[in-house]
Amino acid sequence: MHPVVGLILTSSIYAALLWTKPGRRFANNFTWLSVVIGVLLVWFWLWVAYPAYVPTDVILQYFAAGGAPIIVREFALLVEKYNDVVNHERDQ
Numbered sequence: 001m002h003p004v005v006g007l008i009l010t011s012s013i014y015a016a017l018l019w020t021k022p023g024r025r026f027a028n029n030f031t032w033l034s035v036v037i038g039v040l041l042v043w044f045w046l047w048v049a050y051p052a053y054v055p056t057d058v059i060l061q062y063f064a065a066g067g068a069p070i071i072v073r074e075f076a077l078l079v080e081k082y083n084d085v086v087n088h089e090r091d092q
Contacts, residue, residue, distance in 0.1 A: 003045045003046075003048045003049035004045070004049075004061075004062070004065055006045055006048070007041065007042065007045035007062060007065050007066050008065055008066075008068075008069070010041050010045070011038070011041055011042075011065070011066045011067070011068070011069045011070065012069040014037065014038065014041060014069070014070075015069035015070050015072065015073040018034065018070075018073060019073055019076075038066065038067070038070055041066055042062050042063050042066035042067075045062060045066070046058070046059065046062050049062075
């Protein structure tokens with residue numbers, strides 16, 4: 001398996017886990033730890049791909065690939081919160 005594919009898969013699984021009710025609670029209560037876990041996922045896959053030396057452009061590409069699922073999750077949460085506000089206002 002190519003390391004970028006592994007990174008995207010593990011980041012997507014991590015984002016899906018953070019989407020669950022316990023995952024949301026964890027991310028809200030321990031934001032710093034949820035970020036550290038995400039960063040460690042990226043560094044792990046960088047180490048798999050480049051155990052000796054990692055070019056700077058590759059680091060940026062890996063962080064973009066690893067962060068994309070989390071960014072999608074955050075946008076989905078924003079849409080969900082917006083819809084909750086709109087529905088709450090509509091119901092009043």
